[in-house]
Amino acid sequence: SQELEQSPQSLIVQEGKNLTINCTSSKTLYGLYWYKQKYGEGLIFLMMLQKGGEEKSHEKITAKLDEKKQQSSLHITASQPSHAGIYLCGAESGYNFNKFYFGSGTKLNVKP
Amino acid sequence: DVKVTQSSRYLVKRTGEKVFLECVQDMDHENMFWYRQDPGLGLRLIYFSYDVKMKEKGDIPEGYSVSREKKERFSLILESASTNQTSMYLCASSFVWGSTYEQYFGPGTRLTVT
Numbered sequence: 001s002q003e004l005e006q007s008p009q010s011l012i013v014q015e016g017k018n019l020t021i022n023c024t025s026s027k028t029l030y031g032l033y034w035y036k037q038k039y040g041e042g043l044i045f046l047m048m049l050q051k052g053g054e055e056k057s058h059e060k061i062t063a064k065l066d067e068k069k070q071q072s073s074l075h076i077t078a079s080q081p082s083h084a085g086i087y088l089c090g091a092e093s094g095y096n097f098n099k100f101y102f103g104s105g106t107k108l109n110v111k112p
Numbered sequence: 113d114v115k116v117t118q119s120s121r122y123l124v125k126r127t128g129e130k131v132f133l134e135c136v137q138d139m140d141h142e143n144m145f146w147y148r149q150d151p152g153l154g155l156r157l158i159y160f161s162y163d164v165k166m167k168e169k170g171d172i173p174e175g176y177s178v179s180r181e182k183k184e185r186f187s188l189i190l191e192s193a194s195t196n197q198t199s200m201y202l203c204a205s206s207f208v209w210g211s212t213y214e215q216y217f218g219p220g221t222r223l224t225v226t
Contacts, residue, residue, distance in 0.1 A: 033214065042116070042202055042217035088154065090215075100145070100215065104154035 003027075004089055006103035013079050014111050021074045021106045023089035029069045033090040037105070043088065046074075079110045115139075116218040118203050124224045131190040133221050135203030143206045144186035145215065146170075146178065148199040155202065161186055193225045 003026040013019050023032065031050050035043040047056045049065035049072060056063050060077045076083055086105045119134035137144065145160040147170075157170030159178040167178050175197060179187040186205075190197055200222050204215040 035217075040200075040220070040222070042219045043204075043215075045214050045216070048214060090155075100157065102147075102155040104152060 004091055004101055004103035006087075006089060006106050008106060009104070010107040010109075012109045012111060015080060016078055019076050019079055019108070021087050021108075023072045023074070023103050025070045025091060027070070029065065029072070029091050031092045032065055032069075032072045033100075034063050034072070034074055035088045035090060035102075037086040037088060039085065046087075076108075079108075081110045081112050084108055084110045116203060116205055116216050118201075118218040118221050120221050121219060122222050122224075124226065125190075125193050126226055127194060129190075129193050129225075131193050131223070131225075133188040133190075133201055133203075133223070135186045135188070135205075135218055136184055137186075137205040137216070138184065139205065139207065139216070140183065141205035141207045141216075142183075143215075144180065145204040145206075146176075146186065146188045147202045147204065148172070149202055149220075150199050158188065193223075195225050197223065198225045199223060 005024045007022050033048045034046040036046055037043045047063050052067040052069045054065045062075045065072045086107050088102050088105045090100050090102045116137045125131050143162050146158040147155040149155050156172050158176050159167055159170050161167045161180040164180055164183050177189045200220050202220045203218040206215040
């Protein structure tokens with residue numbers, strides 16, 4: 001089965017600082033999804049990457065998929081308290097596109 | 113906006129009880145999923161369904177069953193609840209569109225089995 005490893009597991013940053021979260025796959029990624037979860041709630045879709053080398057941005061969040069399609073990074077610029085939450089990467093199973101795998105998540109706290 | 117709703121936000125049940133968790137989506141999605149989320153383990157897929165009356169086991173189906181009689185509704189059933197099924201349960205749905213499978217999640221049900 002596909003495994004997604006996220007690092008770091010948790011992160012505390014001062015407001016205004018930049019940060020990066022990584023997601024590494026044991027297999028080639030067919031589609032990599034980033035979600036954000038506010039504590040105790042459901043997941044909110046952030047963005048999806050498919051092509052090697054692809055980069056997408058939404059407001060102050062940028063996600064990249066490396067050329068080999070086995071690692072993705074999520075970068076937040078000038079963090080704000082509203083960025084706090086749990087960030088999860090998810091990926092489609094290459095042989096069964098109806099199945100999804102998630103990383104264990106990165107818990108982000110932003111100190112005002 | 114896509115809306116995925118779950119029947120309860122919080123639920124407390126006793127060991128041995130039969131528990132029903134309901135999920136409804138309003139976007140005519142073909143796929144629906146049930147996950148459980150536990151600290152340190154992330155989200156784990158219990159079951160998913162790609163059509164009415166169709167289901168497939170995920171990674172941890174033991175102790176659970178599902179029902180999908182209508183396209184918009186996907187139910188998770190704990191036949192005899194046990195304390196190790198205390199968890200956050202998340203339902204999701206997605207459509208099959210091109211090569212993207214963006215999932216939309218419900219708010220979650222936090223189940224405690226005592």
